[in-house]
Amino acid sequence: MDILIASTKIAVVLAAMLTSVVFLVLVERRMSAFIQNRIGPNRVGPYGLLQSVADVVKLLMKEDIVPAKANKPLHDLAPIISIAVAMTTFAVIPFGNAIELFGTTIKLQIADVNIGILYILAITSLGVYGLTLAGWSSNNKYSLLGGLRSSAQMISYELSMGLAIIGVILMAGTLRLDVIVEKQTEYLLGWLPAWNIFLQPVAFITFFIAAFAETNRLPFDLPEAEPELVGGFHTEYTGLKFGLFFLAEYMNMITASAIVVTLFLGGWHLPYADMLGLSGFALSILQVLTFCGKIVLVLLFFIAIRWTLPRFRYDQLMSLGWKVMLPLTLANALVTALILLAF
Amino acid sequence: MTLQAVLFYLLAAVSIASAIMVITRRNPVTSALFLVLNFFSLGGLYLTLHAQFIAVIQILVYAGAIMVLFLFVIMLLNLGDSQSLREVISLRKLAGVGLSTAFLLEIIYILGFRVSDFPAGEVTRGLEIGTVEYIGQKLFTDYLFPFEITSILLLAAIVGAVVMAKRKLD
Amino acid sequence: MISVEQYLALSAVMFVIGVVGVLVRRNAIIVFMSIELMLNSVNLTLVAFSAYLGDVTGQMLVFFVMTVAAAEAAVGLAIIIALYRIRQTVNIDDINILKW
Numbered sequence: 001m002d003i004l005i006a007s008t009k010i011a012v013v014l015a016a017m018l019t020s021v022v023f024l025v026l027v028e029r030r031m032s033a034f035i036q037n038r039i040g041p042n043r044v045g046p047y048g049l050l051q052s053v054a055d056v057v058k059l060l061m062k063e064d065i066v067p068a069k070a071n072k073p074l075h076d077l078a079p080i081i082s083i084a085v086a087m088t089t090f091a092v093i094p095f096g097n098a099i100e101l102f103g104t105t106i107k108l109q110i111a112d113v114n115i116g117i118l119y120i121l122a123i124t125s126l127g128v129y130g131l132t133l134a135g136w137s138s139n140n141k142y143s144l145l146g147g148l149r150s151s152a153q154m155i156s157y158e159l160s161m162g163l164a165i166i167g168v169i170l171m172a173g174t175l176r177l178d179v180i181v182e183k184q185t186e187y188l189l190g191w192l193p194a195w196n197i198f199l200q201p202v203a204f205i206t207f208f209i210a211a212f213a214e215t216n217r218l219p220f221d222l223p224e225a226e227p228e229l230v231g232g233f234h235t236e237y238t239g240l241k242f243g244l245f246f247l248a249e250y251m252n253m254i255t256a257s258a259i260v261v262t263l264f265l266g267g268w269h270l271p272y273a274d275m276l277g278l279s280g281f282a283l284s285i286l287q288v289l290t291f292c293g294k295i296v297l298v299l300l301f302f303i304a305i306r307w308t309l310p311r312f313r314y315d316q317l318m319s320l321g322w323k324v325m326l327p328l329t330l331a332n333a334l335v336t337a338l339i340l341l342a343f
Numbered sequence: 344m345t346l347q348a349v350l351f352y353l354l355a356a357v358s359i360a361s362a363i364m365v366i367t368r369r370n371p372v373t374s375a376l377f378l379v380l381n382f383f384s385l386g387g388l389y390l391t392l393h394a395q396f397i398a399v400i401q402i403l404v405y406a407g408a409i410m411v412l413f414l415f416v417i418m419l420l421n422l423g424d425s426q427s428l429r430e431v432i433s434l435r436k437l438a439g440v441g442l443s444t445a446f447l448l449e450i451i452y453i454l455g456f457r458v459s460d461f462p463a464g465e466v467t468r469g470l471e472i473g474t475v476e477y478i479g480q481k482l483f484t485d486y487l488f489p490f491e492i493t494s495i496l497l498l499a500a501i502v503g504a505v506v507m508a509k510r511k512l513d
Numbered sequence: 514m515i516s517v518e519q520y521l522a523l524s525a526v527m528f529v530i531g532v533v534g535v536l537v538r539r540n541a542i543i544v545f546m547s548i549e550l551m552l553n554s555v556n557l558t559l560v561a562f563s564a565y566l567g568d569v570t571g572q573m574l575v576f577f578v579m580t581v582a583a584a585e586a587a588v589g590l591a592i593i594i595a596l597y598r599i600r601q602t603v604n605i606d607d608i609n610i611l612k613w
Binding site for chain 3: 377382388444478500
């Protein structure tokens with residue numbers, strides 16, 4: 001029974017993520033078109049809704065080209081690592097409160113482990129292998145540069161990411177993500193929801209910036225930087241393998257948004273929802289929808305940033321990471337600890 | 344067989360196979376990746392011993408940071424296939440392998456004939472002592488001094504690495 | 514039921530593989546990786562004893578070994594980069610300027 005419940009949860013989450021990637025790509029293209037005063041894809045299906053399906057079919061049908069001097073096994077391995085990492089991170093994120101169904105209480109979280117945040121940090125730190133190996137195994141100087149940049153960038157920003165979370169951990173006193181969300185369902189001064197964005201604004205901003213860098217999105221997309229590196233680490237990839245990198249990028253975006261929502265925006269908590277007087281099941285559904293809604297808002301912000309900001313230069317990226325973000329997050333952790341000690 | 348036994352034999356096989364691959368591959372990048380696999384199987388073995396914190400730190404520090412550094416250096420120096428060294432079998436190396444085998448036999452003799460007293464029985468308090476809370480509490484009380492010394496060690500390592508890797512000293 | 518001896522035997526095999534790597538390979542980076550292998554096999558011993566004795570000391574030692582390994586990797590790789598700049602090789606048989 002437990003195994004059945006667990007596999008149902010995995011299937012539902014994976015299906016939801018894959019479908020949302022399809023729509024996310026379309027939303028991104030339509031939104032970028034709006035920002036740049038274009039029309040965007042609107043020919044395939046009503047309002048262009050089937051555009052992504054057509055793209056997937058195209059990627060599947062394309063010939064898989066591997067450069068002659070490439071390291072074939074590693075060239076195949078790199079996209080698999082990327083997609084595996086993107087798929088496994090979501091496992092510890094609670095997407096709703098415990099739900100009562102057919103007499104059993106089901107936690108809306110795939111894996112309830114007491115090292116939740118450390119698990120996320122450990123898995124995201126592996127994402128760099130996919131990019132680095134793709135860059136090296138292609139045997140192309142642009143790919144190699146992209147791979148080198150990605151390893152330097154992701155190691156640098158992982159530090160600020162981990163240190164930013166320390167403030168949240170100190171407030172919650174645990175690494176379990178479900179407890180962290182539960183702590184945020186209280187109210188400050190009787191009316192303000194006790195979300196960590198209000199309690200830990202510095203941590204929120206630094207974590208959000210680091211999340212952009214970890215997902216390789218503009219303004220931190222140095223590993224693929226089209227104008228200077230052709231395509232960066234995925235220059236030599238075509239067809240399905242390119243598709244996997246593409247899928248991994250968007251799944252990482254969704255997961256990063258989910259982590260931001262869980263840690264800082266109250267997770268599935270809808271303020272004042274208990275005033276609606278809903279029964280158990282309806283309330284749980286509402287909470288899951290709240291969680292999804294918050295993720296969508298963060299994703300729209302991700303997309304808006306991508307199409308409105310220019311790319312950083314490499315030295316700017318490094319000095320921002322090491323000289324601004326790292327001291328800021330360290331100071332935040334110290335101040336949080338001092339305040340907690342004083343009160 | 345219990346779940347622990349199944350996991351142990353599986354992970355043990357993976358870790359030994361990957362360790363052999365590390366020292367036999369020509370290409371340093373392949374070696375490094377097999378070492379990452381080895382670290383993963385070790386992380387799994389730590390989980391069978393209920394050492395959750397150590398298992399996650401193993402992945403985070405070894406696989407996520409140290410091995411990325413290795414790969415970074417291998418790529419930076421471009422030590423791929425073209426640069427792979429010619430390894431020759433010499434008498435000295437055979438002697439090395441012989442000595443290592445003797446060493447292995449010695450350890451297995453000690454284990455097999457119970458020359459000393461090993462703790463028998465099952466993993467008893469493992470579940471409780473492997474958690475982040477317990478380790479954190481011990482780390483900041485009983486092991487505070489070594490923990491603080493570690494920071495000096497890391498500072499020295501940072502300075503040393505920067506000085507060594509710098510292109511030219513002014 | 515897995516006994517502590519089985520963990521120790523696995524750790525011994527891994528340690529010896531690491532020793533063979535150090536003695537046989539000439540590529541400095543692979544020698545370095547073999548050393549990491551040896552460190553990790555020792556970590557496995559410590560964690561196994563810690564779990565079977567119900568004493569956290571072993572896991573503490575592993576924590577410190579990992580810190581030392583991180584420091585060692587940073588400095589060691591910096592040394593390899595510096596050597597490569599001077600001699601254009603990572604073959605440890607060619608790096609013999611301290612010999613006379």
